[in-house]
Structures are given as C-alpha cells and as structure tokens.
Amino acid sequence: MFDSLQDKLTKTLRSVQGKAKLSERNMEDTLKEIRIALLESDVNYQVVKDFLERVRQESIGQNVINSVEPGQLLVKIVHDEIIKLLGDDENNSLVFAEKGLTKVMIVGLQGTGKTTQAAKLANQLKKQGHKPFMIAADTVRPAAIEQLQTLGKQINVEVYSEGTDVPVLKQVENGIAYAEKNGFDIALIDTAGRLQIDEQLMQELQDIRNAIHPQEILLTVDAMTGQDVVNVANTFNELLDVTGLILTKFDGDSKGGAALSVKAVTGVPIKYTGTGEKIADLEPFYPERLAQRILGMGDVVSFVEKAQEEIDMAVAEKTAQRMLEGRFTMDDLLNSIEQSRKLGPLSSIMGMLPGMSEMSRAINDVDADRELKSIKAIIQSMTPEEREDPSIMRSSHKRRIAKGSGTTVDQVNKLVNQYDKMKKLMKNMSSFANMFKM
Numbered sequence: 228m229f230d231s232l233q234d235k236l237t238k239t240l241r242s243v244q245g246k247a248k249l250s251e252r253n254m255e256d257t258l259k260e261i262r263i264a265l266l267e268s269d270v271n272y273q274v275v276k277d278f279l280e281r282v283r284q285e286s287i288g289q290n291v292i293n294s295v296e297p298g299q300l301l302v303k304i305v306h307d308e309i310i311k312l313l314g315d316d317e318n319n320s321l322v323f324a325e326k327g328l329t330k331v332m333i334v335g336l337q338g339t340g341k342t343t344q345a346a347k348l349a350n351q352l353k354k355q356g357h358k359p360f361m362i363a364a365d366t367v368r369p370a371a372i373e374q375l376q377t378l379g380k381q382i383n384v385e386v387y388s389e390g391t392d393v394p395v396l397k398q399v400e401n402g403i404a405y406a407e408k409n410g411f412d413i414a415l416i417d418t419a420g421r422l423q424i425d426e427q428l429m430q431e432l433q434d435i436r437n438a439i440h441p442q443e444i445l446l447t448v449d450a451m452t453g454q455d456v457v458n459v460a461n462t463f464n465e466l467l468d469v470t471g472l473i474l475t476k477f478d479g480d481s482k483g484g485a486a487l488s489v490k491a492v493t494g495v496p497i498k499y500t501g502t503g504e505k506i507a508d509l510e511p512f513y514p515e516r517l518a519q520r521i522l523g524m525g526d527v528v529s530f531v532e533k534a535q536e537e538i539d540m541a542v543a544e545k546t547a548q549r550m551l552e553g554r555f556t557m558d559d560l561l562n563s564i565e566q567s568r569k570l571g572p573l574s575s576i577m578g579m580l581p582g583m584s585e586m587s588r589a590i591n592d593v594d595a596d597r598e599l600k601s602i603k604a605i606i607q608s609m610t611p612e613e614r615e616d617p618s619i620m621r622s623s624h625k626r627r628i629a630k631g632s633g634t635t636v637d638q639v640n641k642l643v644n645q646y647d648k649m650k651k652l653m654k655n656m657s658s659f660a661n662m663f664k665m
C-alpha cells in the first residue's frame with residue numbers, strides 16, 4: 228500500500244543524508260519534496276500542512292541545519308512525526324472490562340468486511356487465551372448470519388442467532404445474557420451495514436450501544452477507498468463515539484494516504500489492519516512499525532512475531548541443527564520450503580527486512596509460488612534414498628522424477644545443482660563453527 232510513498236520519501240531523504248551541512252534552501256527543497264510525496268499518496272491536505280510545519284519546527288529546534296549529520300537527524304524527525312501522525316499517544320490495544328463480560332460492537336458500511344473481521348478478531352483473541360463469543364446481529368442480510376456461523380465453526384467459536392424474525396436489539400440483549408451465563412469473557416457483535424449511511428442504520432446502532440454499553444465500538448473501513456475512509460469515520464464517530472478502527476484491505480495497492488490521515492482528522496486510533504483474506508490475516512496496529520516500513524527501515528519485530536506464530540519451531544530448530552552438522556538432505560529442504568510458505572507472500576516477508584523493500588517489489592509472487600510448488604513436487608517424486616543422497620540419481624531416475632512431478636529433467640538438474648551448492652555452503656559453515664569450539 229505504501230510502496231509509492233516509501234520510494235519517494237526514501238529517495239528524498241537519501242538525497243540529504245550525504246550532505247555535510249544543510250542550508251535553509253535545500254532544507255525547504257526537501258520539505259517541498261516530502262509535501263509532494265504525501266499529497267500524491269492521497270494524504271489529507273491539512274494533515275500534510277500541519278505535518279510539515281511540525282517537521283520544520285523540530286528541525287529548527289534541534290538545529291538540524293548546523294548538525295554534524297543533518298541528514299540522519301532529519302530522517303529521525305520525519306520518522307517521529309509519522310508516528311505522531313499515526314497515533315503514538317494512543318493505546319492501540321483493546322480495552323477490556325474490569326470484571327465480567329467485555330462487549331465489542333463491530334460496525335461499518337456493507338462491503339467493508341465487518342463479518343470477516345469479527346471472526347478474525349475472535350480467532351486472534353482465542354489464541355491469546357480468551358473465550359470469545361459472537362453475536363450475529365445483521366438481521367437485514369441473512370447471508371451475513373450464515374457467513375458468521377460458517378466462520379465460527381471454522382475457528383471453533385460459538386455464534387448466537389435467533390434468525391431474522393426476532394428484533395435485533397432483543398437478540399443482542401439475549402446474546403449478551405447467554406454469554407454471561409455461559410462463562411464467555413468477550414462478546415463480539417457483528418452489526419448490520421448499509422451501502423451508505425442512513426438514519427435507520429445509525430438509530431439501530433445507537434439503540435444497541437445504549438442498551439449494552441460496549442467497552443469498544445470498532446469501525447471497519449476499506450483502506451482502498453481513499454479519503455472516503457476519513458469521511459465515513461467522521462460520520463460514524465459523531466453519532467456513535469467510535470473507539471477504534473479496523474482498516475481492511477491493508478495489503479492492497481491503493482495510495483495509503485487515508486491511513487496516514489484518518490487518526491489526525493478524526494482522533495480515532497487505528498487498532499487493527501486486515502492484511503489478507505485468510506482468517507489469520509488480522510494484525511494489531513503499531514504506528515512505530517508502520518513508520519519504519521514507510522521509510523524503508525523494515526519491520527523485523529513483526530517478522531519475528533509472524534515467524535513464531537506460523538512456523539513449527541521444533542521442526543525449524545531440528546532443520547537448523549542438521550544444517551550446522553552438515554547433514555542437510557532434500558527432506559530438510561522440503562521442510563524449509565513448507566515452513567517459509569506459511570509466512571505468506573515472499574514479497575511481503577522481504578518487505579519486513581531492513582534494506583530489502585526495493586527488492587521485495589521486484590519479486591513476482593505468482594512466479595515465486597509456482598517455482599516453490601515445482602521444487603516441492605520434484606522432491607516429493609523422489610524415493611527416500613534419493614532424498615537422503617541425490618548423488619545416487621542417474622539419468623533414468625531424473626526422467627522418472629520429472630515425469631512424476633510434471634516438470635522437466637532440466638528443472639530436476641537445476642534443483643540438484645542448487646542443493647549441492649547449499650550443502651557445500653552448510654558444510655563450510657559447520658567447519659567454521661567447529662573452529663570456534665576448539
């Protein structure tokens with residue numbers, strides 16, 4: 228989402244990092260380039276104006292122009308101001324009830340992914356040790372009730388519904404009573420949406436809010452809709468006192484300016500971002516991590532957290548140990564491929580690593596995924612003996628493997644050559660490590 232903005236900002240800031248001193252003139256030139264980059268990325272005009280004024284004042288206050296390394300200090304100031312723009316003064320985590328049931332309303336326009344986000348949040352809360360419960364309160368759209376029930380079965384979270392005939396407020400109150408009686412600690416209410424904001428919808432939502440007094444009212448907004456996100460958030464917030472936002476389609480290719488504008492304009496913090504279609508694709512929002520990624524610094528913390536959540540650490544450690552011992556087999560390579568694919572698209576993972584953002588955009592995820600599938604098919608077409616020691620394979624073996632995997636003999640040879648190079652590298656690493664044990 229922020230690829231274009233990242234390119235422009237890093238290029239602009241890189242141009243001043245090599246300068247021994249900054250003059251008043253090239254400082255203003257730099258701010259002008261930042262201004263253009265932000266406006267072209269669809270950041271709200273007033274937000275851009277206020278942002279640049281704060282950067283200018285901070286720069287004067289810290290005497291960036293006369294600093295020994297003015298470029299680096301300017302990068303830090305821009306970094307800190309982006310964090311403030313995104314909400315550094317807010318607690319972006321959920322607010323829980325001091326005792327008893329925590330109630331969370333999920334609201335938003337139709338098509339923004341309310342129902343899916345409710346299930347994603349329930350899934351995440353369950354992993355954190357909570358006992359979540361979902362109430363299907365969108366009685367206008369029967370398909371939404373069925374969708375929530377299907378998702379509930381998928382993540383093994385109970386869904387409460389009395390169909391479409393019972394008034395929605397009565398269903399929510401009954402659902403809350405059921406949750407309290409049965410020991411659930413969090414109730415997520417999936418409310419109705421409309422194609423556009425109307426009086427009937429808002430009155431229904433206000434009635435639910437006034438009846439149950441939720442700890443959180445989370446508004447789902449589509450990050451791909453640009454500045455409309457800000458307008459929708461403003462309207463919902465004025466009528467409901469929204470406590471947080473869930474930005475969906477955060478993995479899309481829109482300009483991203485809305486994400487940088489919405490907190491500053493509405494005062495409502497972003498609490499979660501939807502980053503894909505899978506049930507696990509919901510991430511807590513961390514302003515500092517996003518600021519680092521926008522400036523091309525990567526996000527190692529998120530990478531490590533994702534790895535810890537998705538990867539079987541016991542398998543990973545066993546594979547790593549075999550590598551260090553110089554006993555790397557095709558089965559180990561297969562395990563490594565299967566583990567890495569759990570982390571998501573290669574370009575997304577590369578983008579989390581410092582200095583790899585430009586390379587990540589050059590990666591074609593479709594081609595990369597196709598290549599990994601071919602490698603996996605080749606390895607799975609080998610016998611256990613061939614996986615253990617590919618050097619025993621002859622031309623007839625390779626023809627059989629190519630036919631069984633739907634690939635070519637050239638592809639099989641290419642994989643074997645790559646494997647040989649990897650094994651040699653692992654052996655050298657093992658010898659090097661053993662030198663330090665002596």
